[in-house]
Amino acid sequence: MDHDAFRVLEPWCWRAPSAHNTQPWRLRYEPDAIRIGWDPAHTLPVGDPTGRDLRLSLGAFVETCLIVAADAGLRLEYVADHDEHHRWVGLLRPAPDRYPTPFCTTDVWERRTHRGTLAGTVDADTRTALDAVARPAGGSVRAVPDAGRLGTLLRTADRRQYADPAIVAELRHWLRLDPTHPGYHADGLTDRCLALSRPAAVGLRAVLAGYPVLRPLGLPRLLAAAAGDPLAQGGTVLVLLAPDHLDPPGQV
Known part of the structure; x- marks a missing residue:
């Protein structure tokens, strides 16, 4: 898996929306995948006690990663691997085809x-x-x-x-x-x-x-x-x- 190619794309992925713009997502690069999790210091335990907004924000981040990767020619897919204790939600891993999406990196960058x-x-x-x-x-x-x-x-x-x-x-x-x-x-x-x-x-x-x-x-x-x-x-x-x-x- 080409980690360096995806690292270059990270600034565009950070354009994903999140509650209070806390940007809770964190990436861990593993040999055959990129694990997506969150930092508890960037969550809203009072305003979002059930974690629903956190999970929606992480989902928006996953979608943004897939859009940006597809536009760059990287073939990735998302696999859910939710672990509340370790604060992980899933993996980005190599896929046979590029992620099908009508959007591109320009759409991500211009999101407001x-x-x-x-x-x-x-x-x-x-x-x-x-x-x-x-x-x-x-x-x-x-x-x-x-x-x-x-x-x-x-x-x-x-x-x-x-x-x-x-x-x-x-x-x-x-x-x-x-x-x-x-x-x-x-x-x-x-x-x-x-x-x-x-x-x-x-x-x-x-x-x-x-x-x-x-x-x-x-x-x-x-x-x-x-x-x-x-x-x-x-x-x-x-x-x-x-x-x-x-x-x-x-x-x-």
Whole structure:
């Protein structure tokens, strides 16, 4: 197995999405495979107590690895080998053919997470195409009817999140609101990815620093209101439906 060829591709693989941009994945190069696992220091034990977001992030990383490898002409496949105790999920190993995918490295590099307001709608042809991508794995993609009603639920969820000191502490750990932060260019949630202006980023840092004092005075409600309603201008909300009764390897 050509380890050196894949090592060159690693920076593109790291473009995979993960909750809070923690980038939990870790690779171990073995003689005939590349083992994929995770670093517990890059997980969210408070916000993701069941590990579901972790497993979805690792699955996104696996898919990204396969896309990038296929585009580079490397023939690899993923084999599940889930081991919760040793924190491994599976292996990349040589395969007879390249991984079949409609995507390429350029798609991976240009992937973005937008945290601003949704605008416009997703047409029926695009929804059908997305659904076709999900169905081979037993899933499907559906549009939420009357998505505007989700705004109330989002504000309620934000208030509950900001009212929990443990969740706020975990969030603060992964916030990168100042370009001088040592992890600003490595991981976490930067002011840029959160679409915050410089004054807004400075203000958020100050408010969260005073969280113990300000929380009883209504800070959670204020922060939830400041986040705004991403559905205020309409837009289509799509939901990925997974097959029923997925076990942890299935979630990956």
